[in-house]
Amino acid sequence: MTVAGTLGVEEEFHLIDAGSRKLSARAPQLLARLPARSYSAELQRTTVETNSGIARTLDDLRQDILGLRRGLATVAADAGLAIAAAGTAPRSEFADFELTANGRFGRMQEQYRLLVDEQLICGAHIHVGVDDRDLAVEIAQRVQRHLPTLLALSASSPYWNGHDTGYASIRTIIWQRWPTTGATGPLASAAEYDQLVADLIRTGVIADEKMAYFDVRPSSHAPTLELRVCDACPVVDDAVLLAGLFRALVLATARDVEAGVPFTPVAPPLHRAAIWQAARGGLSGNLLSLDAHPRPVPAAAAVRGMIAGLRPQLEELGDWDEVQRLAETLLVRGNSADRQRAGFAERGDLDDVVDLVVAETQGPAEGIVPEVPALRTYASRAGDEAVGPGARPRPQYRRIVDFYRRLKPAAIEERQELRDRLAAEAELSFTVDGQTRGFHVDLVPRLVNSYQWSELRAGLEQRARAIEAFLQDAYGEGRIFRDGVVTAAEIKDGPGWRPEALRLPPTAVRAPVMGFDVVRNEFGGWRVLEDNVRTPSGMAFAIAAREIMDGAAAELVRPPRLLDPRAALPALRRTLAAHAPGGTIVLLSLGGDSSAWYEHRRLAAGAGMLLATPDDVTVADGRVVHLPTGAPIDALYLRLDGELADLRSVAHPELGRAILDVAAEGRVVLANAPGNGIADDKAVYCLVPQLISYYLGERPLIESVPTYRPGDEAERRIVLERVGELVTKPVDGLGGHGVLIGPTATATEVAERRAQIAREPDRWVAQEVVTLSSHPTFAGTVLEPRHIDLRAFVFVRGTGPDDVELADLGLTRVAAAGSMIVNSSQGGGAKDTWILGPED
Incomplete structure (x- = not known):
């Protein structure tokens, strides 16, 4: 048989300084102590390559890989270094590159410049013995359609230059810039392949045949077919799985060739698109089926479909049971990119990611076995904030999950009944279309750690400053219109524009309370979904959710540094009083008919404000007066369902216009002023990044959708x-x-x-x-993932960096089953949001 079926792997390893966790360019010193037949230099001095022997079984290959890694790790440890098998080192930076000193590599750097200077990447190259080079060239073309799946399994390079790139394999994107990567195009024989390489060398674009960096190629030094598309794999068994799959693919394709099965090449643009898609999403998204007409396929389905199609060859090789087991383990555990992102999410520290990759690289073949048991009935998904790969609770959620896991269904039901009683006693409700609805609080809290909260603080405070600057400018000087950033017609013809807002003093803070709806995507990144600048609600409901949890799940241990949402109430008062030194603040509501009457009562009581309806307010002697006490009002916190100008009372049919007259004279502060709708008009939402650039001279710290x-x-x-x-x-x-x-x-x-x-x-x-993140939520007594968002609040006293303050609370809203709409008015619920303060 022309397919020998032997296996070999070349693995590339980053050298990591054990103290700083940065790359170390000490490969020459290590290689001087290692046998040259198994260890060699790479382009950069921060990398060492290992070369396995010839293996005939997957277990032989596994043992060889383990032995080579241990040998390298031992020598590295003596030098204060560790090794990491990953497409990119999480803390790598462009400045870390140091060229290995030899003539060939020096010529490459001179010729390719930036391409070489940024080659801080590592791959795993798998060799399968194929004695017939003509057959090897034929197989290389036919296996192209399966390469994206192999890449997705191996993806281990989400981080580059200290940042999450948004890719599962940024190594692939960096690597594809070389002139000879990708597919070869149609070739009829080894002679044609050799001629192609010779022509490339003759052009001077590449220096030698080793630089024919095609995704699959006949080896330049052995009778093998070489797979070059995969990232380096921290877990040994993941590399073994890829070797087993590639060997089966080679054997299956050789049989097709021998049987005369016709072959239609994949169009190069489609192949490139499929590789890009695999590099982008890895196993967390869809892959492209490279059929006659490609279509998106869930990554797990693509993996299982490929393995099922290879079953005859895997059984022939004796690999079926092992490959199936390794594949299911990887799908449950996630690829390295998934695991790295999960490690980063705990504290937002790349050192944790480096430690994870090093531990997996130098650990057992099967990887690090999680200590926590899986939630076996939970339908885990990419982007779940509490439950990670393999349906295992993420570290910061283990105590919460264990608490409910120990409870019997009857005990959970008792707590749910207590929750409902507490909500009813507190009259916790809201009104939709004239109907009063109860406010449902799920008993599994949502955790936002200190790193995540600091990200939100920086991004939302920045956004609030820009929006307030826009409001003051649009109703003031109008610089933004004169400078052509946005036309006056775009704003003034919109539904939020109110001409009466032009009358307010130019120094007035227009929106002292802003609400932002933020979501997390499948990679854990925050996105602002909506800006709420008119009358954002939810603060009182966030406080109530904590009180209900304190009553219904008092035994659930709270984490250290848990912020108290009630602290937002004095902060709210300070904000409203900042420009109203007299100190009499009134929350003006329509009363029991208002959709947020519960919140109005709660905020007024908690923040030391008087609560008033239109019949409680009048205008006399140039001041707005609170009739029950006779006190002049210094600040009105407007929580009206309509426009102030249309406000009427029994005694004063033009009350709203009269209040505007007083505000125009600067004798009452209007919090959430008329006309703020121009800033939470959803057509203006997409302009906010421009507002941040225009008014602050900064780039957005949190992206919009x-x-x-x-x-x-x-x-x-x-x-x-x-x-x-x-x-x-x-x-x-x-x-x-x-x-x-x-x-x-x-x-x-x-x-x-x-x-x-x-x-x-x-x-x-x-x-x-945007695929919203999900969170375990009780459906009866069973946990199931539901989509969530977060409404956060920023208090605004001006447009300077010290004039904005993210409130220490958040309202997590939960979508109904099967929905992505999280609003309570659309059938959703809420969670208590556990925000953790800084570690110091």
């Missing part, structure tokens, strides 16, 4: 074509009303929305679908 404005003709065409793929919303919508999530909508709903947008394009916006 890509948003389209159908009022623009070019963007309208995009939206109308993709209504079924996007989330569409009315620009002035509140509470989730009018939101259509295209991928889950019916054909009729999509057609109706398309017609609505075509008729009135300025009334709508469209956003790319």
Whole structure:
């Protein structure tokens, strides 16, 4: 048989300084103490390559890899170093590159410059014995369609230059810049392959045949077919799995060639797209099936489908049981990119990621076995904040999960009944369309650690400063209109513009209380979904959620440094009083008919404000007066469901306009002033990054969701074509009303929305679908993942860095089963949000 089926692996390892956890360029010193037949230098002095012997079984290969790693790790440890098998070292930086001193590598650096200077990457190259080079060339072309799946399994390089790149394998993206990466194109024989390489050398683009860096190639020095697409794998068994799969692919393809099975090459652009997709999402997203017409396929399904198709060859090789076991283990555990991101999420420290990769590289073949048992009935998914790969609770959630795991269903039901009693006794409710609804609090709290909270603090305080600057400018000097950042018509023709807001003093703080709806994506990154600048609600409900949890789950141990949401109340008062030195602050509400009457009562009592309805307020002698006490009001915290100018009372039919007259004279501060709707108009939302740049001279620290404005003709065409793929919303919508999530909508709903947008394009916006993170939530007494978001609040006293303050509370909102709309008015619930303060 022309396929010998022997195995070999070349693994590349980063050298890590054990103290600093940065790359160390001491490969020459280590190689001087290691046998040259098994260890060799690479382009950079921060890397050592190992070369296994010839193996015939997966276990032989495993033992060889383990032995080589131990040999290198022992010598490295003597020098104060550790080794890491990963596509990129998590703490690598561009400045870490140091060239290995030899003529060939020096020529490469001279010729390729930046490509060489950024080659701080490591791969795993797998060799399978193929004695016939013509057959090897044929197989190399036929296995192309399976390479994205192998790449996704190996992906281990999410971090580059100290940042999460958003890719599972940024190594692939860096590597693809070389002129000879990717597919060879159609070749009929080894002679044609050799001629291709010779032509490339003759052009001077590459120096020698070793630089033919194709994804799969006949080896330049052995009778093997070499797979070069994979990242280096920290866990030995992951590398063994890839070797077993590639060997089976080679054997299956050789049989097809011998049987004369026809072959249609994958178009190079489709192959490149599929490789990119695998590098982007790894196992967390979809891969592309490289059929006649490619389509997205869940990564796990692609892996299992490939293995099922290779079963005859795996059984022939005696590898079926082992490959199936290793693959399922990897799918449950996640690839290295998944594990690295999970490690980073705990504290936001790349040192933790380095330690994890080193521990896995130098650890047992099967990897580090988690101590915590899995939640076997939990449908874990990528992007779950509490439950990681393998349905195992993440470290910071283990105590919470263990608490509920020990409770019997009857005990959980008792706590849920107590929760409902506490909510009823507190009259915890809200009103939707005239109907009062109870506020449901799930008993599994959501944890936001100190690193995550610090990210939100920096990003949301920045955003609040820019929005306040915009409000003051738009109703003041109008510099932003004169400078052409946005046209006056875009703002003044929008539904949020209120001409009466032009009358307020130029120094007035327009929005002292801002709410931001933020979500996390499948990689753990924060995104601002919406800005709420008119009358953001939820603070009192966040406090109530904590009180209910304290009553219904008092025995659940609280983590250290847990922030008290009640601290937001005095901070709210300080903010409202900042420009009202007289100190009489009134929360003005419509009363029991208001949708947030519970919150109005709770905030007024907790923040030392008087609570008033329109009948409790009048205007006399140039002041706004609180009738029950006769006190002049210094600040009105407006919590109205309509516009102030339209406000009436029994005694004063023009009350709202009279209050505006007093505010125009600077004799009462209006908190959440008229006209703020221009800043939470969803059509203006996509301009916020420009506002941050214009007013602050900074880049956004938290990204927005890509948003389209159908009022623009070019963007309208995009939206109308993709209504079924996007989330569409009315620009002035509140509470989730009018939101259509295209991928889950019916054909009729999509057609109706398309017609609505075509008729009135300025009334709508469209956003790319963000896969919200999920969180364990009780459905009865069983935990299931539900999508969540977070409403956070920023108190604003001006536009300077010290004038904004992220409140130490957050309202986590939970979507109903099968939904991604988290608003309580749309059937969702809430969670107590456990925010952890700084470790010091």
